Amino acid sequence: MYTLRGISQIFFVSNALSGALIIVGVALFNPLMAALMLLGSLVQSGVGSLHGHKEEVVDGRMGFNGALVGAFAGFAHLPLNLAILATLLGAVACVSVHHLVAKLFASSALSKAALPVSTAPFCLVAGTLEILTLTFFDPAAASSSSQTGSGLLLSLGNSFAEVVLADGWLTGLIIIAALFIGSVQVGVFGLVGVLFADLTASALLHSDISTISTGLQGYSAVLVAIALGAIFWTQQRLTVRFLSAVLASAVTLVIGFLLALTPIPVFTWPFLLTMWLFMLAKMFTDKSAKQPLAHHPAEAL
Incomplete structure (x- = not known):
């Protein structure tokens, strides 16, 4: 077990x-x-x-x-x-x-x-x-499709399968089912990650459907959306978690693109670095919010 x-x-x-x-x-x-x-x-x-x-x-x-x-x-x-x-x-x-x-x-x-x-x-x-x-x-090589319909389905499956270095829409769909059995929130935020990773890949990186369908641009987004949306920030409002998951999903693509230019194996580094970046940003934001506001000297008069 x-x-x-x-x-x-x-x-x-x-x-x-x-x-x-x-x-x-x-x-x-x-x-x-x-x-x-x-x-x-x-x-x-x-x-x-x-x-x-x-x-x-x-x-x-x-x-x-x-x-x-x-x-x-x-x-x-x-x-x-x-x-x-x-x-x-x-x-x-x-x-x-x-x-x-x-x-x-x-x-x-x-x-x-x-x-x-x-x-x-x-x-x-x-x-x-x-x-x-x-x-x-x-x-x-990861499987791919140049057809819009099959490419989007393959992207959905591959984005989950590639987290474990596997491949294929069926493997991915079974993993999605496994996540929903374990936690509906985890499953939902994982899908949010794929959706916005695909949109960002298309709009920002100008990726074609064949590239998007491999899931190589989506798997880190799956993990970071789950991490921020369903695991570590559950005390935050749903809107905060959703927006954080969306933004973080986009950031993983940028970090992944930059890492691909280096000899460093990419693996799940885009997910890790993005998650840590967001959590560090939250730490500094919380610290600033807790500091007392300085009073203007005139207020003492």
Whole structure:
């Protein structure tokens, strides 16, 4: 159960059934990737438990980065023995990286922003693994369509599937169903992210339907819309969460575009950097709002 919750927590959901459905969806695309995701979640959960993260393990929050590392190993089409080894070592490393990032965010300068570690361990570990396995690295191209109707449907599915480095409208639709089972709010905000990512890609980046349909411009928007709209800012009014999700979805495209110009593997960095940027901005805004207004000297007369 913990392992499956680790799968569902990739999308901020703690639900074993949702995790099982996500695995089914990924298995339809690539059975080995699905198996490696389960292995990664299991290993990170086990190591996390040994380090005293009982609550996070039970909730699945100490398993999803390992699952994503497993997804990377399957996505990269590494030889089987190397894929298993990369998943095992990467999942173990995710626990240590989690500690380091959490310690950084707990510093006096950042603690008030309450920045979540989220997928940072995956990005850092998988980025390192990509460099180490570059000789074997052979990912498949994302599916696409130049037809408006099928392209938009494919964009919807691929934007969710690409979060776990998978591909295909059916895989994506199964993941969407899994999210709605776990949390209606998560599902709704995920769809908001796709919608506004597609609109921004078309209007701002002048992307054609073939490019949009790959989902590569939408998957980070899915995550950031869920994070700000349904998870971390639930104390805010719905209009604030909705507008934040919309704006953040657009920002992920800009950051993704800039990262693509560098040798840094993009992974979920656009989501992470956008989410952290918005949360830091909120911290400074809240701090300014709490400061007492200075009185004009004339008021004392």
